[in-house]
Amino acid sequence: MPIVGVEDKRKQQLIDAALSSIAELGLQKTTIISISQRAGMSSGIISHYFGGKQGLVEAALRHLLDKLGRSFLEKIQQTDGSAKARILCIIEANFTEFQRSELAARTWLSFWARSMHEPGLKRLQQINNARLCSNLRFAFAQCMTRQEAQDAARQTAAMIDGFWLRSALSVDPDENFASGEALCKSFALSFIDTQ
Amino acid sequence: MPIVGVEDKRKQQLIDAALSSIAELGLQKTTIISISQRAGMSSGIISHYFGGKQGLVEAALRHLLDKLGRSFLEKIQQTDGSAKARILCIIEANFTEFQRSELAARTWLSFWARSMHEPGLKRLQQINNARLCSNLRFAFAQCMTRQEAQDAARQTAAMIDGFWLRSALSVDPDENFASGEALCKSFALSFIDTQ
DNA sequence: ATTTTTATTGATTGAACGTTCAATTAAGGA
DNA sequence: TCCTTAATTGAACGTTCAATCAATAAAAAT
Numbered sequence: 001m002p003i004v005g006v007e008d009k010r011k012q013q014l015i016d017a018a019l020s021s022i023a024e025l026g027l028q029k030t031t032i033i034s035i036s037q038r039a040g041m042s043s044g045i046i047s048h049y050f051g052g053k054q055g056l057v058e059a060a061l062r063h064l065l066d067k068l069g070r071s072f073l074e075k076i077q078q079t080d081g082s083a084k085a086r087i088l089c090i091i092e093a094n095f096t097e098f099q100r101s102e103l104a105a106r107t108w109l110s111f112w113a114r115s116m117h118e119p120g121l122k123r124l125q126q127i128n129n130a131r132l133c134s135n136l137r138f139a140f141a142q143c144m145t146r147q148e149a150q151d152a153a154r155q156t157a158a159m160i161d162g163f164w165l166r167s168a169l170s171v172d173p174d175e176n177f178a179s180g181e182a183l184c185k186s187f188a189l190s191f192i193d194t195q
Numbered sequence: 196m197p198i199v200g201v202e203d204k205r206k207q208q209l210i211d212a213a214l215s216s217i218a219e220l221g222l223q224k225t226t227i228i229s230i231s232q233r234a235g236m237s238s239g240i241i242s243h244y245f246g247g248k249q250g251l252v253e254a255a256l257r258h259l260l261d262k263l264g265r266s267f268l269e270k271i272q273q274t275d276g277s278a279k280a281r282i283l284c285i286i287e288a289n290f291t292e293f294q295r296s297e298l299a300a301r302t303w304l305s306f307w308a309r310s311m312h313e314p315g316l317k318r319l320q321q322i323n324n325a326r327l328c329s330n331l332r333f334a335f336a337q338c339m340t341r342q343e344a345q346d347a348a349r350q351t352a353a354m355i356d357g358f359w360l361r362s363a364l365s366v367d368p369d370e371n372f373a374s375g376e377a378l379c380k381s382f383a384l385s386f387i388d389t390q
Numbered sequence: 391a392t393t394t395t396t397a398t399t400g401a402t403t404g405a406a407c408g409t410t411c412a413a414t415t416a417a418g419g420a
Numbered sequence: 421t422c423c424t425t426a427a428t429t430g431a432a433c434g435t436t437c438a439a440t441c442a443a444t445a446a447a448a449a450t
Contacts, residue, residue: 006397026312028223032438042399047439054438106311113308116301116363117221125364155378158357165356168311169320183350187382201427227408237429242409 011049011059013039018060023103027057027110058120061111065128068093072135086139087156087188090132094160095181105168105177133157136188143192156188206244206254208234213255218298222252222305253315256306260323263292267330281334282351282383285327289355290376300363300372328352331383338387351383 017039021030032053036043050056072093079085115121136153144152163180167173212234216225227248231238245251267288274280292299310316331348339347358375362368 010397028309028312031436043438044399044440045397048398052439109308109311112360112364113304114223116304117223122364126366129361129364151374151378151381154374155354155382158361158375158378159350159354160357161360162353162355162357165307165360166324166353169307169317169324171321179346179349180353183346183353186346187350205427226406228406238408239410239429240427243428248408 007049010041010045014041014046014049014056015060015063018056019064019107022060022110023107026106027114054118054120057114058118058124061115061121061124064107064111065124068128069131071096083139083142084189084192087136087192088185090135090139091156091160091181091184091188094132095163095177095184100167100177100181102167102173105164105173108164109168129157132160140191152188152191156184159184159187202244205236205240209236209241209244209251210255210258213251214259214302217255217305218302221301222309249313249315252309253313253319256310256316256319259292259302259306260319263288263323264326266292278334278337279384279387282331282387283380285330285334286351286355286376286379286383289327290358290372290379296372297362297368300359300368303359304363324352327355335386347383347386351379354379354382 014035018030018035020038021034025034032043032046035053035056036046039045046053046056050059072089075089075093076086079089111121112125115125133153136156137149140149140152160180163176163184167176167180170176209230213225213230215233216229220229227238227241230248230251231241234240241248241251245254267284270284270288271281274284306316307320310320328348331351332344335344335347355375358371358379362371362375365371
């Protein structure tokens, strides 16, 4: 069945299949077989396109992070550039991201855990994290000192990640998400509304 | 070399060895061999005392959680029962726990990730989490409404977990911890000092 | 129609791992 | 001293999994 010129399409299909498997089975129990079955292809195709399982996993994380970044950029362009609007956009982007759900939260936690021991994943996480903190710092800096903005950014970033972590482990992830987004916003805006 | 009546001692030695291996290699790469080597025993002993690797991992997590609980109880007994004191104790216990270090943060993240797919671990995490939230809610409830206390407890718990998560992934975990403890305290106390 | 190139397959390989259990060792009792 | 019992060992086994690669199939080129 070989059709020429489908490299990008096949890669995307495999990334989707990998994310689906990670969401359902976890990164731990996701195998080359579980991915290739979901993609309707053979096991050998993964090494062919991504050089191995690790390469596909990295590509899948990169895909998620790209999506997160684009989500923020889209939102921010529909607002004025005020500190309040920027902060709401950042938080919304981090919670909205392709339906917050138990499965999405588990996927993130899987990637977080693995990135402790795989430098490629760790690097991607750190780039994304630096971007989040930088965006928050910039927004907060519009209405407080540099040091205060730094602290507020760290607290907000930690609270966002904390709610994601808790959603992955919670018995009731949806309820956790809904209140998480609201509580992060109310915390972050408390710096701004009171000034 | 068999010596009688050493069951509890052996179990503790194996738990220590398991935690050491998890801290260094991660739960993913921790094997029955890596544990038994550190304990100076043979590989079969783990199944003998814990019924298998999974049993030992559960026992190790239980041991960590016990330590965390005792740490809080010790601290709280050295203070008055004021809301402020209780909250400081809770946060300190969660950050001090067995020297905050890169390795300790990685150990927690390893357990968090695995507990998504192992009901035994998940149960332990949820019990511990319920205790943390309950303690925080009780303290906050001394100076605000029930709903406000619930929200404040969730925010504080998320921030604590978020800083732990970020320490495990950070390039500079120690700096993350030091500021994390201070920032969690300052956040939590902002509810109290302003009333 | 034939050849060449590209795409895909899936059986096989070899390594890693958890578990099992017969064998071994030494302590305590007779 | 001999026997029983508790403690411990570690080789063997079966399973799982990622990676490899020769074989195959279809498109493109000739």
